[in-house]
Amino acid sequence: MRRTREEVDATLQIAKLNAAELLPAVHCLGFGPGAGAAAGDFCLLELEPSLCQQLEAGHSLVIRGDKDEQAVLCSKDKTYDLKIADTSNMLLFIPGCKTPDQLKTEETHCNIIHTEIFGFSNNYWELRRCRPKLKKLKKLLMENAYEGPDSQKEKDSNHSKYTTEDLLDQIQASEEEIMAQLQVLNACEIEGYWRILDFDYEMKLLNHITQLVDSESWSFGKVPLNTCLQELGPLEPEEMIEHCLKCYGKRYVEEGEVYFELSADKICRATAQMLLQNAVKFNLAEFEEVWQQSVPEGMITTLDQLKGLALVDRQSRPEIIFLLKVDDLPEDNQERFNSLFSLREKWTEEDIAPYIQDLCGEKQTIGTLLTKYSRSSIQNGVKVYNSRRPIS
Amino acid sequence: MVQIIISSAGAGGLAEWVLMELQGEIEARYSTGLAGNLLGDLHYTTEGIPVLIVGHHILYGKIIHLEKPFAVLVKHTSGEQDCDELGCKTGTQYLVTALIKNKILFKTRPKPIITNVPKKV
Numbered sequence: 003m004r005r006t007r008e009e010v011d012a013t014l015q016i017a018k019l020n021a022a023e024l025l026p027a028v029h030c031l032g033f034g035p036g037a038g039a040a041a042g043d044f045c046l047l048e049l050e051p052s053l054c055q056q057l058e059a060g061h062s063l064v065i066r067g068d069k070d071e072q073a074v075l076c077s078k079d080k081t082y083d084l085k086i087a088d089t090s091n092m093l094l095f096i097p098g099c100k101t102p103d104q105l106k107t108e109e110t111h112c113n114i115i116h117t118e119i120f121g122f123s124n125n126y127w128e129l130r131r132c133r134p135k136l137k138k139l140k141k142l143l144m145e146n147a148y149e150g151p152d153s154q155k156e157k158d159s160n161h162s163k164y165t166t167e168d169l170l171d172q173i174q175a176s177e178e179e180i181m182a183q184l185q186v187l188n189a190c191e192i193e194g195y196w197r198i199l200d201f202d203y204e205m206k207l208l209n210h211i212t213q214l215v216d217s218e219s220w221s222f223g224k225v226p227l228n229t230c231l232q233e234l235g236p237l238e239p240e241e242m243i244e245h246c247l248k249c250y251g252k253r254y255v256e257e258g259e260v261y262f263e264l265s266a267d268k269i270c271r272a273t274a275q276m277l278l279q280n281a282v283k284f285n286l287a288e289f290e291e292v293w294q295q296s297v298p299e300g301m302i303t304t305l306d307q308l309k310g311l312a313l314v315d316r317q318s319r320p321e322i323i324f325l326l327k328v329d330d331l332p333e334d335n336q337e338r339f340n341s342l343f344s345l346r347e348k349w350t351e352e353d354i355a356p357y358i359q360d361l362c363g364e365k366q367t368i369g370t371l372l373t374k375y376s377r378s379s380i381q382n383g384v385k386v387y388n389s390r391r392p393i394s
Numbered sequence: 395m396v397q398i399i400i401s402s403a404g405a406g407g408l409a410e411w412v413l414m415e416l417q418g419e420i421e422a423r424y425s426t427g428l429a430g431n432l433l434g435d436l437h438y439t440t441e442g443i444p445v446l447i448v449g450h451h452i453l454y455g456k457i458i459h460l461e462k463p464f465a466v467l468v469k470h471t472s473g474e475q476d477c478d479e480l481g482c483k484t485g486t487q488y489l490v491t492a493l494i495k496n497k498i499l500f501k502t503r504p505k506p507i508i509t510n511v512p513k514k515v
Contacts, residue, residue, distance in 0.1 A: 044491075062402060065396075091415050
């Protein structure tokens with residue numbers, strides 16, 4: 003059944019092609035045995051160059067999704083939306099087919115290359131980099147927030163707990179993105195499970211530390227780990243004390259000793275959350291006074307520290323402030339904007355920016371998001387943004 | 395949730411294939427299907443232009459180096475024996491069999507080959 007050189011030359015003659023103008027080698031293309039195979043047994047995946055390099059290095063990719071979710075594809079550190087792109091053309095995949103450059107550089111003694119087409123398709127998988135879907139992570143971990151080793155919950159073993167593998171099985175994100183988010187959430191690994199701390203417990207740990215700093219008259223920039231563990235060890239597990247220091251400070255070593263430089267911004271912010279969560283809203287002036295008095299001596303509170311945590315309303319009389327956490331808001335772009343505009347009809351860019359910053363993808367800025375999802379106008383000389391459509 | 399692994403054998407185990415893009419559809423002449431049948435002859439001119447002779451047509455195309463390469467994924471549906479140290483995730487896995495970095499695109503109208511020129515009486 004294989005074509006011979008004579009048959010090829012005869013065809014060239016009939017086609018009136020001049021063999022002198024062609025390279026000597028010809029590919030006789032035929033369909034391989036699996037070529038008519040069922041769609042879905044093989045497919046084409048379009049890759050950006052960095053993904054191609056990862057596959058060449060032997061790394062795997064993983065597709066993740068629930069039946070009711072849009073599938074995503076994850077590399078070690080990035081997440082992509084996976085879509086099927088249709089083309090009206092036919093795409094044939096051909097092993098062993100050489101390009102003219104390859105033919106010119108390689109020595110081919112035979113000038114017939116019998117080539118089998120492996121398969122064909124009229125669609126391929128297309129990838130678009132997307133934000134990892136991390137909202138579910140906090141939701142899962144909050145099912146069983148850690149309240150300390152002595153809490154009744156820890157004694158019961160039937161509360162949900164998740165290992166890294168469990169999380170990879172549930173979250174549509176790459177492993178590195180999940181790890182980064184666990185750090186943002188101040189989660190810690192206890193007995194192999196990832197746990198988020200109950201806020202009151204986290205504040206209890208922080209208060210032990212700040213009170214110790216105060217009673218020892220240490221500088222906040224130089225808090226010695228060992229002394230903390232020694233003094234506070236009887237009160238709380240050492241791992242939890244160290245975890246709290248890591249969450250609220252930066253670790254460094256000096257003359258062989260481990261110290262932590264505590265972050266005033268993080269401590270002031272946490273203190274504000276503790277105050278604000280107890281009421282629907284606060285008189286701004288009163289809040290600012292109480293807040294400054296509640297933070298460790300020497301730390302200065304500023305409203306800038308509360309971006310993405312609380313919102314100030316300067317239109318109301320008196321001015322008020324209330325808790326509004328960006329991670330309590332919807333993950334989807336349109337839903338996020340809908341919820342923000344139902345809270346407040348018109349926003350300045352300065353006020354809304356912390357609440358949409360996390361929606362910015364690789365190529366989107368705050369500006370492009372505002373252009374897409376809102377309409378702007380000038381109010382009292384200031385540019386404000388409102389919803390494009392009526393919010394019910 | 396489902397996790398489907400796309401695994402790769404690494405550069406050593408990955409062949410490099412070529413994609414050929416044609417407009418329209420290819421049909422088998424007989425109802426036995428395409429498998430095992432010839433498609434045609436692919437030549438290159440000395441300038442590197444691909445020339446494809448399919449049936450009664452000649453097509454001229456061009457070689458395009460793909461900015462976004464393709465991976466050819468072959469599906470494996472497995473039973474219990476394909477569990478790895480992480481346990482069985484699902485029965486479905488894809489194996490990257492080849493990478494495609496170049497394509498041969500034919501998008502101009504085919505030239506018909508006239509084989510029977512009736513003689514004048």
